[in-house]
Amino acid sequence: MRRKPDPEQRRLELCDAAITLLAEDGIKGLSHRKVDRAAGVPDGTTSFNFRTLAALVHAVAARVAALDLEELTIATAASPAAGDGETSGVSGLARLIMRSSTGPPLIRSRARLELVLQSHRDVTLAEAFRHSGELFLALHRDVVLRLQPSGAEIEPAHIDEQAYVLQTFIGGLMTAIAHGDNTIESAEQLDGIMSAIVSGLSARR
Amino acid sequence: MRRKPDPEQRRLELCDAAITLLAEDGIKGLSHRKVDRAAGVPDGTTSFNFRTLAALVHAVAARVAALDLEELTIATAASPAAGDGETSGVSGLARLIMRSSTGPPLIRSRARLELVLQSHRDVTLAEAFRHSGELFLALHRDVVLRLQPSGAEIEPAHIDEQAYVLQTFIGGLMTAIAHGDNTIESAEQLDGIMSAIVSGLSARR
Numbered sequence: 001m002r003r004k005p006d007p008e009q010r011r012l013e014l015c016d017a018a019i020t021l022l023a024e025d026g027i028k029g030l031s032h033r034k035v036d037r038a039a040g041v042p043d044g045t046t047s048f049n050f051r052t053l054a055a056l057v058h059a060v061a062a063r064v065a066a067l068d069l070e071e072l073t074i075a076t077a078a079s080p081a082a083g084d085g086e087t088s089g090v091s092g093l094a095r096l097i098m099r100s101s102t103g104p105p106l107i108r109s110r111a112r113l114e115l116v117l118q119s120h121r122d123v124t125l126a127e128a129f130r131h132s133g134e135l136f137l138a139l140h141r142d143v144v145l146r147l148q149p150s151g152a153e154i155e156p157a158h159i160d161e162q163a164y165v166l167q168t169f170i171g172g173l174m175t176a177i178a179h180g181d182n183t184i185e186s187a188e189q190l191d192g193i194m195s196a197i198v199s200g201l202s203a204r205r
Numbered sequence: 206m207r208r209k210p211d212p213e214q215r216r217l218e219l220c221d222a223a224i225t226l227l228a229e230d231g232i233k234g235l236s237h238r239k240v241d242r243a244a245g246v247p248d249g250t251t252s253f254n255f256r257t258l259a260a261l262v263h264a265v266a267a268r269v270a271a272l273d274l275e276e277l278t279i280a281t282a283a284s285p286a287a288g289d290g291e292t293s294g295v296s297g298l299a300r301l302i303m304r305s306s307t308g309p310p311l312i313r314s315r316a317r318l319e320l321v322l323q324s325h326r327d328v329t330l331a332e333a334f335r336h337s338g339e340l341f342l343a344l345h346r347d348v349v350l351r352l353q354p355s356g357a358e359i360e361p362a363h364i365d366e367q368a369y370v371l372q373t374f375i376g377g378l379m380t381a382i383a384h385g386d387n388t389i390e391s392a393e394q395l396d397g398i399m400s401a402i403v404s405g406l407s408a409r410r
Contacts, residue, residue: 026323028233117318118231120384164388165398169370172377179325183369192409193370200405204397 011049014039015063018046018056023110027118032056054122061115061128064108068132071096071105076139091146093139094187094194097170101177109178140167147198162201166194216254219244220268223251223261228315232323237261259327266320266333269313273337276301276310281344296351298344299392299399302375306382314383345372352403367406371399 005013017039021030032047035056039046050056075092100109112129119125144162148154173184184190210218222244226235237252240261244251255261280297305314317334324330349367353359378389389395 024326026326027231113322116384117322121229121231161398165374165402168377168381169374169402170377171380172373172375175376175380176373179321193366193406196405196409197370197374197402198405199408200401200403201398203404203408204401 007049010041010045011059012063014041014046014049015060018060019064019111020107022060022114023107027057027114030057054124057115057118057122058124058128060111061119061125064112064115065128065132067108068112068129069135071099072132072135072139076135076142090187091143091191091194093143093170094190096139097173097177097190098184098187100174101182106178109174113175113178137163137167140170143194144198147195147202149199149202152202158202162198165201166197169194169197212254215246215250216264217268219246219251219254220265223265224269224316225312227265227319228312232262232319235262259329262320262323262327263329263333265316266324266330269317269320270333270337272313273317273334274340276304277337277340277344281340281347295392296348296396296399298348298375299395301344302378302382302395303389303392305379306387311383314379318380318383342368342372345375348399349403352400352407354404354407357407363407367403370406371402374399374402 014035018030018035021034021038025034030053032050032053033043035046036043046056050059075096078092078095099105115125116129119129141159141163144159144166145154148159173190176183184193219240223235223240226239226243230239235258237255237258238248240251241248251261255264280301283297283300304310320330321334324334346364346368349364349371350359353364378395381388389398
């Protein structure tokens with residue numbers, strides 16, 4: 001047993017405290033000092049670990065993306081595979097989105113909004129979310145493929161469009177949920193809406 | 206002819222400069238001094254007109270909302286009324302969204318994202334966007350009503366759900382466009398997608 005906290009573990013705890021700060025006070029409210037206080041560590045600990053505010057923000061983004069990846073991996077494994085038919089239960093995607101309405105996933109979702117809004121003026125930030133963003137899109141494509149009417153020919157361009165529309169809707173929904181919207185009440189209801197969107201788009205071809 | 210700039214006109218010019226700053230540098234990058242420089246006015250002009258940073262942010266939000274209202278009014282007038290049938294041309298909503306991909310509407314859209322992200326911790330900010338938000342929702346309801354299959358009985362709860370889904374999709378799309386996404390190429394294409402979403406949702410009832 002070590003007496004001193006593991007340095008990597010300490011950095012993760014600082015990042016987690018920073019995620020909560022970001023969610024509550026926004027990017028304007030983030031500082032080394034506030035993270036020290038929120039994490040209950042001696043003054044200077046955060047700036048010792050992350051020399052600049054940019055370094056802190058990048059580490060926080062990496063932490064959010066890593067936690068996102070964990071959840072995305074679970075959601076992907078939980079989704080029925082394409083070909084299982086659309087009656088095989090609630091999608092992992094719908095469960096993932098509904099989970100973002102409370103607790104730590106809601107806090108992380110609010111923090112992610114703050115970080116993503118910065119990402120078009122910070123390539124390192126944009127890069128931090130690249131991998132999880134790709135997995136997130138792949139999860140939408142899986143849902144779209146699973147929802148194709150059986151026997152229909154599948155044209156890649158149509159799948160692309162449907163995945164884009166679905167992902168755009170889900171992006172809007174996650175933002176709305178992060179702002180406190182709770183219009184959609186269950187993963188089943190969300191799956192029904194996603195299914196209707198895809199079937200509406202499929203039908204017009 | 207006045208020699209001195211009209212005080213109200215001067216404040217609007219400062220707000221417009223602040224909108225561009227917000228879009229480029231985010232809420233973190235906004236300060237009285239930077240607005241003075243961006244507007245090309247003597248140092249101190251912005252802090253004379255808006256004593257606190259909060260007062261400046263609230264004035265900028267009011268300016269964004271006023272410009273939004275102008276565009277929303279045009280978009281509402283341009284949309285065919287319910288009952289005109291769905292072949293009567295491109296919706297004002299689709300045109301409004303596509304216009305947000307370039308020029309001053311894109312800058313305003315980026316600034317609005319920054320402000321809206323603050324609005325859940327600032328009631329005055331939230332209030333600034335209340336009226337335009339209501340008009341924006343009404344515009345979605347008009348599109349949904351216009352797209353109902355003819356002869357179908359219209360249940361208010363279904364209209365509400367369809368308007369919610371459409372607005373959530375459009376919210377995600379405006380955010381994507383503000384971040385540089387240009388997947389959707391025309392108002393006609395966007396109208397086709399909105400029509401498919403509504404018909405998919407209508408069909409499952």
